[in-house]
Amino acid sequence: MADYVADLRDIRFVLFEFLKIQELQKTGLFKDFGKDDYESFLTEAYRFAREVLAPINEVGDREGVRFEDGRVVIPAAFVEAYQRYREGGWVGAVQSQEVGGIGLPWVMGQVIHEFFLGACLSFSLTTGLSEGVIGLLTDFGTDEMKRLFVPKLISAEWSGTMCLTEPQAGSDVGASRCTATRLPNGRYRIEGTKIFITGGDHDMADNVVHAVLARTPDAPAGSKGLSLFIVPKYRPTDEGEKGEFNDVKAGRIEHKMGIKGSPTCVMNFGEDGGCEGWLLGNEMDGIKIMFHMMNEARVMVGCQGMTLGAAAYQAALAYARERLQGPHITKMKDPKAPKVPIIEHPDVRRMLMWQKSVTEGLRALLYATAYYADQARATDDPALKDKYQGWLELLTPICKAYGSDMGYKACDLAVQTLGGYGYVTEYPVEQYLRDARIAAIYEGTNGIQALDLVGRKLGLKGGSVFMGYLKEVQTFVGKMKGHPTLGKNVARLGDAANQVGQVAMKFATVGSQDVVFPTLNAYPFLESFGHVSAAFYLLQEALLADEQLQKMFKEAGATSLTDRRKLIEDNPEARFYHGKVQSAQFFCTYVLPEVKSKTETILSGDKSAMDVVF
Amino acid sequence: MKILVTAKRVTDPDAKIRLKPDGSGIETAGLEYKLNPFCENALEAAISLVEAHGGEAVAVTLGDDAAVQNLRTALAMGAARGIQVKVTDAELDSDLTARILARVFEAEKPDLFLLGKQAVDGDSNQVGQLVAEVLGLPQACFASKIQVTDGKVLVTREVDGGLETLELTLPAVITADLRLNQPRLPKLPDILKAKRKEVKTLTPADLGVEATRKVETVSYEAPPQRAGGVRVKTVQELVEKLKNEAKVL
Ligand SMILES: Cc1cc2nc3c(=O)[nH]c(=O)nc-3n(C[C@H](O)[C@H](O)[C@H](O)COP(=O)(O)OP(=O)(O)OC[C@H]3O[C@@H](n4cnc5c(N)ncnc54)[C@H](O)[C@@H]3O)c2cc1C
Numbered sequence: 001m002a003d004y005v006a007d008l009r010d011i012r013f014v015l016f017e018f019l020k021i022q023e024l025q026k027t028g029l030f031k032d033f034g035k036d037d038y039e040s041f042l043t044e045a046y047r048f049a050r051e052v053l054a055p056i057n058e059v060g061d062r063e064g065v066r067f068e069d070g071r072v073v074i075p076a077a078f079v080e081a082y083q084r085y086r087e088g089g090w091v092g093a094v095q096s097q098e099v100g101g102i103g104l105p106w107v108m109g110q111v112i113h114e115f116f117l118g119a120c121l122s123f124s125l126t127t128g129l130s131e132g133v134i135g136l137l138t139d140f141g142t143d144e145m146k147r148l149f150v151p152k153l154i155s156a157e158w159s160g161t162m163c164l165t166e167p168q169a170g171s172d173v174g175a176s177r178c179t180a181t182r183l184p185n186g187r188y189r190i191e192g193t194k195i196f197i198t199g200g201d202h203d204m205a206d207n208v209v210h211a212v213l214a215r216t217p218d219a220p221a222g223s224k225g226l227s228l229f230i231v232p233k234y235r236p237t238d239e240g241e242k243g244e245f246n247d248v249k250a251g252r253i254e255h256k257m258g259i260k261g262s263p264t265c266v267m268n269f270g271e272d273g274g275c276e277g278w279l280l281g282n283e284m285d286g287i288k289i290m291f292h293m294m295n296e297a298r299v300m301v302g303c304q305g306m307t308l309g310a311a312a313y314q315a316a317l318a319y320a321r322e323r324l325q326g327p328h329i330t331k332m333k334d335p336k337a338p339k340v341p342i343i344e345h346p347d348v349r350r351m352l353m354w355q356k357s358v359t360e361g362l363r364a365l366l367y368a369t370a371y372y373a374d375q376a377r378a379t380d381d382p383a384l385k386d387k388y389q390g391w392l393e394l395l396t397p398i399c400k401a402y403g404s405d406m407g408y409k410a411c412d413l414a415v416q417t418l419g420g421y422g423y424v425t426e427y428p429v430e431q432y433l434r435d436a437r438i439a440a441i442y443e444g445t446n447g448i449q450a451l452d453l454v455g456r457k458l459g460l461k462g463g464s465v466f467m468g469y470l471k472e473v474q475t476f477v478g479k480m481k482g483h484p485t486l487g488k489n490v491a492r493l494g495d496a497a498n499q500v501g502q503v504a505m506k507f508a509t510v511g512s513q514d515v516v517f518p519t520l521n522a523y524p525f526l527e528s529f530g531h532v533s534a535a536f537y538l539l540q541e542a543l544l545a546d547e548q549l550q551k552m553f554k555e556a557g558a559t560s561l562t563d564r565r566k567l568i569e570d571n572p573e574a575r576f577y578h579g580k581v582q583s584a585q586f587f588c589t590y591v592l593p594e595v596k597s598k599t600e601t602i603l604s605g606d607k608s609a610m611d612v613v614f
Numbered sequence: 615m616k617i618l619v620t621a622k623r624v625t626d627p628d629a630k631i632r633l634k635p636d637g638s639g640i641e642t643a644g645l646e647y648k649l650n651p652f653c654e655n656a657l658e659a660a661i662s663l664v665e666a667h668g669g670e671a672v673a674v675t676l677g678d679d680a681a682v683q684n685l686r687t688a689l690a691m692g693a694a695r696g697i698q699v700k701v702t703d704a705e706l707d708s709d710l711t712a713r714i715l716a717r718v719f720e721a722e723k724p725d726l727f728l729l730g731k732q733a734v735d736g737d738s739n740q741v742g743q744l745v746a747e748v749l750g751l752p753q754a755c756f757a758s759k760i761q762v763t764d765g766k767v768l769v770t771r772e773v774d775g776g777l778e779t780l781e782l783t784l785p786a787v788i789t790a791d792l793r794l795n796q797p798r799l800p801k802l803p804d805i806l807k808a809k810r811k812e813v814k815t816l817t818p819a820d821l822g823v824e825a826t827r828k829v830e831t832v833s834y835e836a837p838p839q840r841a842g843g844v845r846v847k848t849v850q851e852l853v854e855k856l857k858n859e860a861k862v863l
Contacts, residue, residue: 008646009644032806036683036686036809037805037806037809039683040683040686040687040690040805040808040809041802041805043648043683043687044687044690044799044800044802044805047648047799048799051799052799084799087801088799088800088801088802089801089802089803090802092802092803093802102802102803102806570635570641571641571643571644572641572643572644572645573643573644575644576644
């Protein structure tokens with residue numbers, strides 16, 4: 001059985017030393033929670049992930065989901081784990097206390113997601129979607145709908161899905177053909193087929209509650225004509241219990257590269273004309289409401305990339321410490337030289353360091369973004385609320401696309417670190433790699449994320465959100481570029497941020513005449529912005545860590561290089577802080593300079609991809 | 615029925631333990647801690663007995679303030695309240711631990727005292743037995759099954775080569791083995807409720823215990839590194855080596 005390991009020290013560092021989420025306690029919204037409470041939730045969530053979810057990860061991959069006589073059959077171990085998940089009450093972690101949740105800040109939700117998605121992605125997707133549907137109902141449902149659906153979703157007796165995709169409507173959601181016709185009872189008759197629906201049908205929960213995009217009869221074409229409906233597999237009775245069948249059937253399931261334990265279903269609504277849906281909000285508000293939920297869902301998908309990358313890194317690190325191969329680099333020519341663990345080979349260290357620094361950068365980016373959302377919700381100051389809400393909007397496509405891409409690359413390097421053993425199923429990293437691949441595709445492909453960044457987010461509030469964020473980066477650079485150990489890399493961040501700003505200006509000026517230019521280059525721009533934001537957080541962390549490290553040197557009276565080295569080797573805390581400094585240094589030297597070449601590419605105005613005749 | 619049950623904080627048994635360079639103890643920086651797995655079995659038993667027969671389970675820990683975090687886990691599992699006796703691990707030996715716990719027992723007057731059969735850090739496997747001795751109570755250690763019937767308790771315990779069932783009168787001391795049950799994981803709402811449950815902090819002096827020790831720790835040493843294996847050519851040679859080098863024959 002593969003063991004799931006998370007870097008608890010880094011997680012605690014981000015939460016309590018860098019972001020200082022315990023300060024949320026000063027706000028009315030989160031007054032119930034202090035550091036000790038966060039610590040309890042963290043400990044218990046990690047334990048649940050390791051004891052209940054990690055053991056089923058490989059089972060789900062090997063057994064997969066089956067479709068038999070019109071029923072979707074999940075591995076038995078998943079059904080059992082779901083039972084324990086339900087008893088644990090985990091679906092309610094970040095939901096408000098009014099609806100029966102715990103009301104934790106979203107940044108803690110992020111920690112729980114890191115553990116659960118990392119320990120078993122294919123299990124935790126279904127439960128993640130339940131959280132999404134609860135969010136839709138609590139924010140947009142009528143009191144009646146809340147009463148009928150929310151309690152069973154919060155108790156996880158029922159699970160949720162999001163149904164957007166149809167065969168002709170993938171990225172182009174507006175091409176949806178599902179229809180909704182108003183009935184005399186105030187509900188709507190739903191007809192049509194959705195495909196690729198995660199958690200569409202399964203035997204873990206008693207009922208599945210779908211959020212379905214569909215078009216009312218006289219609604220206009222395109223996404224503006226879509227409305228959003230709550231469509232359960234079984235209608236609730238008046239008491240909110242599972243009632244009669246609502247004509248929602250799984251048509252088949254997909255067979256996939258990864259997340260094999262997660263049911264991906266074709267869902268047929270109203271084949272026999274008996275499917276009813278409850279409207280959320282008003283008719284034709286569908287896309288607007290979906291957008292409201294999008295930040296959370298997209299950040300969660302970014303978290304999938306990060307957490308699998310981080311888990312793969314832990315596995316690679318453990319392996320590299322044990323695997324003996326070849327002599328030390330300085331004794332290459334001596335056939336009698338003892339064999340060393342591969343962690344001593346420089347190229348292996350380079351790969352490990354890439355995984356370490358990138359996954360730490362992603363963690364800081366994702367947690368910080370969730371924390372901005374919490375601050376935006378918790379603060380009474382309208383200016384601060386605006387600022388944090390703006391950053392959340394701006395960073396959402398970065399979290400999603402950059403998080404999934406870089407997390408996947410970390411998995412890839414973990415496979416490489418293990419060599420042939422990384423490629424075979426005996427070790428967990430090949431599964432992490434296959435499972436992580438989906439995150440770049442669903443919830444809006446990464447290409448679509450880049451268009452969202454360039455087309456929508458750069459222009460938010462006349463560009464002031466984006467400029468405000470870059471200004472924050474430059475203020476930090478101005479203050480810290482003279483720092484004795486990290487100054488040089490802080491300056492590199494300043495250069496990269498300038499380049500990102502320069503490209504954005506170019507997009508704004510050229511884009512109005514030549515729409516191909518910004519869209520062709522949206523992706524390399526997103527990557528550049530991702531590098532800048534990851535470096536921004538890594539450097540802030542490194543400065544804090546350096547301060548702690550210097551303090552420890554002083555307390556131990558370690559003045560000479562040898563004494564300091566010894567302290568770092570012997571004392572795990574010193575080693576951690578030192579490692580944080582190295583992470584920032586590595587990232588800013590090996591990864592961040594890619595911004596320069598990407599900028600050069602973009603500014604060249606090259607159009608070969610457009611000119612070519614395929 | 616009222617049950618007193620232990621909730622000891624231990625170093626994560628999966629963690630790699632390193633010694634301080636001077637051998638004065640283990641290196642604690644950066645170590646993860648958790649609730650002793652055997653205490654979890656004891657807690658599970660205590661909580662399910664209370665669920666079946668009514669009453670309350672009171673969890674007790676001997677440790678510094680960090681140990682309260684793990685006591686909270688016991689409260690989240692379902693213990694009604696907690697008691698922390700404030701000491702550091704280094705100040706304790708099994709005898710002193712037992713004497714302190716015995717005083718807590720006398721103050722609380724429970725019907726039953728449940729402990730883990732041992733703590734996975736020191737692995738001494740002595741405290742339950744000593745507590746029973748100090749209190750002059752019947753004891754049943756390594757329980758794999760506990761049944762309570764009016765004023766008596768039947769305990770199935772794991773002994774060499776089989777199972778033994780003892781009948782004890784209450785109050786009694788029982789230590790839990792791993793096979794006793796599958797401890798529950800705390801529920802999210804109960805984690806939140808746990809922080810509102812009472813935790814009383816006492817010192818050994820409050821309990822009238824003289825903090826003296828019978829065991830002095832001289833120094834810690836890592837076990838010797840395992841020497842590499844050798845390949846023997848004949849059975850003869852193997853027997854030879856087992857006899858003369860390993861001295862096991
Ligand atoms: C395992 C799995 C689970 C899923 N779960 C769900 C779910 O629960 N609910 C749900 O509704 N959907 C789900 N999906 C569907 C998923 O969201 C879509 O696959 C995704 O949105 C892309 O749509 P598509 O597959 O039709 O690809 P297409 O839209 O055909 O895209 C193909 C390629 O073209 C690019 N492209 C398309 N349009 C543009 C454009 N305008 N500009 C630039 N590039 C463009 C895309 O980036 C992509 O690279 C799931 C899919 C999978 C594989």
